[in-house]
Amino acid sequence: MFFRRFAVLIYAILILVPVIMVVLTSLKTLEQTFDNPLGIPVDGLILDNFRNIFQEQTMAGYFVNSSVVTLFSVSFTLFFASMIAYGITRLNNWKGNGLFVLFTVGMMVPPQVNMVPLYSLVSSLDLTNSLLGLILVNISSTLPVGVFILTGFMKTLPKELFEASTIDGAGNWQIFSKVVIPLSLPSLSATAIFLFVMHWNDLLYPLLFITDNAYKTLPLALLDFQGQYLTNYPMLFTGVLIASVPMVIMYIFLQRYFVAGMTSGSVKG
Amino acid sequence: MKIPKSIYLFFIPGLALYALFFLFPTVSALYYSFTDWDGISADYSFIGLENYEKAAMGDSIFLKSVGNNLEFMFFVAIFQTLVALVFAIFLVKNTKFNYFLRALFFFPTILSSVSVAFIWAFVYDPNLGILNHLLTITGRGFLTQNWLGNGDIAIYSLAFTQVWFHAGQMLIIFVAGLHAIPMDLYEAAKMEGATRWQIFRKITWPLLAPSATIVIAYTTIQSFQAFDLVFALTGGGPNYATEIISTYIYNVAFRNFDFGYASAISVIFMAIIALITYIQFKVLRSGRVSY
Numbered sequence: 001m002f003f004r005r006f007a008v009l010i011y012a013i014l015i016l017v018p019v020i021m022v023v024l025t026s027l028k029t030l031e032q033t034f035d036n037p038l039g040i041p042v043d044g045l046i047l048d049n050f051r052n053i054f055q056e057q058t059m060a061g062y063f064v065n066s067s068v069v070t071l072f073s074v075s076f077t078l079f080f081a082s083m084i085a086y087g088i089t090r091l092n093n094w095k096g097n098g099l100f101v102l103f104t105v106g107m108m109v110p111p112q113v114n115m116v117p118l119y120s121l122v123s124s125l126d127l128t129n130s131l132l133g134l135i136l137v138n139i140s141s142t143l144p145v146g147v148f149i150l151t152g153f154m155k156t157l158p159k160e161l162f163e164a165s166t167i168d169g170a171g172n173w174q175i176f177s178k179v180v181i182p183l184s185l186p187s188l189s190a191t192a193i194f195l196f197v198m199h200w201n202d203l204l205y206p207l208l209f210i211t212d213n214a215y216k217t218l219p220l221a222l223l224d225f226q227g228q229y230l231t232n233y234p235m236l237f238t239g240v241l242i243a244s245v246p247m248v249i250m251y252i253f254l255q256r257y258f259v260a261g262m263t264s265g266s267v268k269g
Numbered sequence: 270m271k272i273p274k275s276i277y278l279f280f281i282p283g284l285a286l287y288a289l290f291f292l293f294p295t296v297s298a299l300y301y302s303f304t305d306w307d308g309i310s311a312d313y314s315f316i317g318l319e320n321y322e323k324a325a326m327g328d329s330i331f332l333k334s335v336g337n338n339l340e341f342m343f344f345v346a347i348f349q350t351l352v353a354l355v356f357a358i359f360l361v362k363n364t365k366f367n368y369f370l371r372a373l374f375f376f377p378t379i380l381s382s383v384s385v386a387f388i389w390a391f392v393y394d395p396n397l398g399i400l401n402h403l404l405t406i407t408g409r410g411f412l413t414q415n416w417l418g419n420g421d422i423a424i425y426s427l428a429f430t431q432v433w434f435h436a437g438q439m440l441i442i443f444v445a446g447l448h449a450i451p452m453d454l455y456e457a458a459k460m461e462g463a464t465r466w467q468i469f470r471k472i473t474w475p476l477l478a479p480s481a482t483i484v485i486a487y488t489t490i491q492s493f494q495a496f497d498l499v500f501a502l503t504g505g506g507p508n509y510a511t512e513i514i515s516t517y518i519y520n521v522a523f524r525n526f527d528f529g530y531a532s533a534i535s536v537i538f539m540a541i542i543a544l545i546t547y548i549q550f551k552v553l554r555s556g557r558v559s560y
Contacts, residue, residue: 004359007355007356007359008356008359008360008370011352011356011374012370012373012374014433015373015374015376015377015433015437016373017399018388018389018392018399019376021388021391021399022388025391033397034397037391037397037398037399037402038399038402038403080282080283080286081283083279083280083282083283084279084280084283084284086279087276087277087279087280090272090276091272091276099280099284103283103287106287106291108490108542108543108546109291109295109539109542110490110493110494110496110515110538110542111494112493112494112496112514112515112518112519112535112538113295113298113535113538113539113542114291114294114295114298114535115518115519115522115535116298116301116308116518116522116528116531116532116535117293117294117295117297117298117301117532118290118294119308119522119523120301120308120528121289121290121293121294121297136286136290137290139286139290140286140287140289140290140291141290141291143283143286143287143291144287147283171273171275172272172273172275172276172278172279173275176279197378197379200381201380201381201382201383202381203381203382203383203496203497203500203501204496204497207500208523218381219381219382219383219384219497222381222383222384222387223383223501226387226501231394231396231397233387233390233391233394233397236387236391237387237388237391239387240383240384240387240388243381243383243384244379244380244381244384247379247380248379250379251376251379255372258375258379259371259372259375259441
């Protein structure tokens, strides 16, 4: 019992200390950080880093880019994936199973595997330095996991539901939009959370396709800060804090969905 | 009951994007792997298996990156699965405090890899880093290290960061697996006078096998996807000590502009992942039981 409490305490400290450290350091000067990396300085905390980062960087622009890319990528992945999941569920034959396999194969292939040909494709379509290009690639990269989770859910819906709706004269689109989507809301919201985290935090695709500051997203901008500020951790952590705020707020309020979403995305046994 | 043909329309938008931006590039990696394309010029020529020969015979950095990646994968898979399992057992009861702790341990998962990289760059920093600072003020100064600059240990420093990043997610999967085990099995075992170790060995562990399969498979894929973290934390250095396959592909393609060779490595990479996934499922499936 003692060992158990002690181990849990150590783990909690290992998570909490770095998190507190990020917040504290963003409120300190570089000298204060050098003198005492963990302590609270006697001459008080400062907000200068936040002012400076907004003056020196186009933070608001990066924030808007990240938000636009994430919102569009999440909504269109959800929309297209739920249509495919509905199609697979209704077909319910070898064609449906074949399509299910075709899409879920994508989950086993890390996005780094095809980065080289994907880069040539995107540049030949003239979609580099474009938020649209980023969104299109994002959608296709998260469709597999979306199809996987949503098909799993829709297959649990009773068959009679579809039959009754068809007898009532409803077409596929009506059954999909009026019956299946409302019933799938719990699964859709869990998937949405999973996708939000993936797209908000993604580095690889912006790194490959974006070189113009006007289109950079937050993770890529942060990576640039590393080149500019080197070991100026107060500035780096100010950037980290700003980039993490939306996810942290969502996590605090929607924690139940986070746990459901982030684990359902991983269930592929 | 006959389904209207309009059902096929539901696949069109998703399938079109998926075919263009996933299936097509994945297949064309194979095509480019037989060429000497530099990624920029319009003309290139076919060089047969030359890229593959280079990777297998003459490229020590590639072989090193495969070795590093496997080392990273084994360390993370073993260490992370153990940590997640032990703490899932500790926190299995649904008390308020345990809910809070599970949420806390899960927290790093929602951060971006770049943020996690910065946090740990500060922890490991040889001059003003937290870790060396703590070692010094507690009188263990002789243990201070250049955690990311020393090629012998840098890959383990990275692996530890990866465990910090994702163990909470695996913990949640194990907790769900533990909750799915019927309670009457435990009660029956206790009535029969089984020891705690016997209960773990005969009930918990075998019935947890499906969750373990998921955790280990997911951890493995994540170890191969650790590109962002490695790229932002060490960039593959020092002297290729932390170069993994994906960072090497990036360097070959976008720093050396050898797209043909990078494509060949991508194909080999895919084959390695397919092989490891296959072995894992063979091994883990064979251990399953049901009561």
